[in-house]
Amino acid sequence: MEATELNNEYESRPNMSKSKWTEIWEKIVEIIFFLSACMAIVSIAIITFFIFIKGVPAIAEIGLFDFIFKTDWYPEAEILGIGAMIVASIYATLGSIIIGVPIGLLTAVFIAELAPDWMIKIIKPAVELLAGIPSVVYGFFGLVIIVPIIDRTFGGGGNGLLAAIIILSFMILPTIINISVTALKAVPREYKEGSLAMGASHIQTIFKVMIPAAKSGIFAAIILGIGRAIGETMAVILVAGNSIQIPFSILDRVRPMTAHIALEMSYAAPGLHENSLFATGVILFIFIMILNIVLNFITSKVGE
Amino acid sequence: MKKRHSMDNLVKGIIYLSSIVTVGVLLWILIYVVSNGIGEISWDFISQTQMGEGEEGILPYIVSTLYVILITIIIATPIGIFSAIYLVEYAKPGKVVRVIRFATESLAGIPSIVFGLYGLIFFVTFLNFGWSILSGSLTLSMMVLPTIVRTTEESLKAVPNTFREGSLGLGASKLRTIRKVILPSAIPGILTGVILSIGRIVGETAAIYLTLGTVKWMPKGLMDGGRTLAVHLYYLAKEGISFEKAYATATILILIVLVINFIANKLASRLNKAKQ
Structure with missing residues (x-):
């Protein structure tokens, strides 16, 4: 908490010539950090999306009940129960x-x-x-x-x-x-x-x-x-x-x-x-x- | 009183037995595999593509493995470190952080075969990278991301707050403080994360089998397919091609894991010393 206050104080000093650029640069880097942190969420989201987009139509075609409860597996005849x-x-x-x-x-x-x-x-x-x-x-x-x-x-x-x-x-x-x-x-x-x-x-x-x-x-x-x-x-x-x-x-x-x-x-x-x-x-x-x-x-x- | 005593001793005995089983399983695997495999390892075996009549060396698989390690670490390390910096140094506790944490935990829990399926449709097929070092490394970098984030986070948290306050008090900006003060003290922890990730990459089979492919030749570039040591061992064992070569390959994998664990332990003990 204290650290953040000190930091703000520094950033708001008006008399430093480089401070505006530094501020913008700091903001950009913070955004990069934030985006990196979001990579985990993005990863989970696209993994889910792609697995489901290929898998769910197949389940719909076979029928959920047949797919998960039937035990016959004959791919040539498209009988697919797991x-x-x-x-x-x-x-x-x-x-x-x-x-x-x-x-x-x-x-x-x-x-x-x-x-x-x-x-x-x-x-x-x-x-x-x-x-x-x-x-x-x-x-x-x-x-x-x-x-x-x-x-x-x-x-x-x-x-x-x-x-x-x-x-x-x-x-x-x-x-x-x-x-x-x-x-x-x-x-x-x-x-x-x-x-x-x-x-x-x-x-x-x-x-x-x-x-x-x-x-x-x-x-x-x-x-x-x-x-x-x-x-x-x-x-x-x-x-x-x-x-x-x-x-x-x-x-x-x-x-x-x-x-x-x-x-x-x-x-x-x-x-x-x-x-x-x-x-x-x-x-x-x-x-x-x-x-x-x-x-x-x-x-x-x-x-x- | 006496009855209680004997009961306690019985339970203690079972506890000791369990611990012996745990260590015993490890020793059993190590000794059995290494003693059967070490005799099969020769310089030719690890340095040649082909050795004499129909016998193959494992050089292409070593090169593929190193290639995948390198690219995966190059992709995953910066993202992992930045992500940890955000979580420790910038983020305020709240919903966003909770969602990021949950996503990171979930990513760590997804089975490698599901990563493989995803890599197969997304990188191999959809982005048309084919079965290649690039597809394999991109898939694996998502798998090892949680490890790097977690270890970096822990080492950042271990940096005393007085360091931050001191640097900021001297007029350094937040970013400069992170770069010059916090990151250098966190390096052993970050390296531990990288080393553990390398261990995971070396041992990975299911995800890499679906994204790197299984071709036997030497990869020449990012877009070439290949076969890592672990996938090679899987092949030898599954097809029953050569058990001698399988023992030798398994021994090499075990030796790599021993080295990795040794380095990780050394780093961790340096980290602990720094903390005290």
């Missing part, structure tokens, strides 16, 4: 959350509360590296390690829903851990001290006081994890088997929406087939936007 892909995306995401969230949250508890300094020095860079490993490397690792292990243990080839779930739960760990650690560390000290003073043990304090107090941050971590899992493409293609079917077993081959778009895009002929892939993008986009709005709601509530 029900199986939507189910596959939901199953793979849910599965990875079921495995990834407990492991991630408990690791976060370890980092925030239990680990001695020297261990933090090992585990934090490890989490950063996990976040940095390219998704295609995860996929390759899944293909050469996880898939054969599943094949040996349960049979059936190994590539399928379970392999996708395992790889995705590895991939969402860093997201869950980093945001949960921040949330746990933001819990006021008094909460913890109060609980300890009442005679609760450290572990009881963590689970009865600190995690409940950090719940909106942890919830945000889960939402971001869901976003990462539902949007992952290349890693999933390499391990999921990619058959178009509603899975009845965790070992069945599945094709989530993202994999579907990437796989079909390489050979889809222009026309309804190609446009239906953009329509799949629209559905995926809507999923993500709902997650963003939920996330925005949670984080703005925390700010209050």
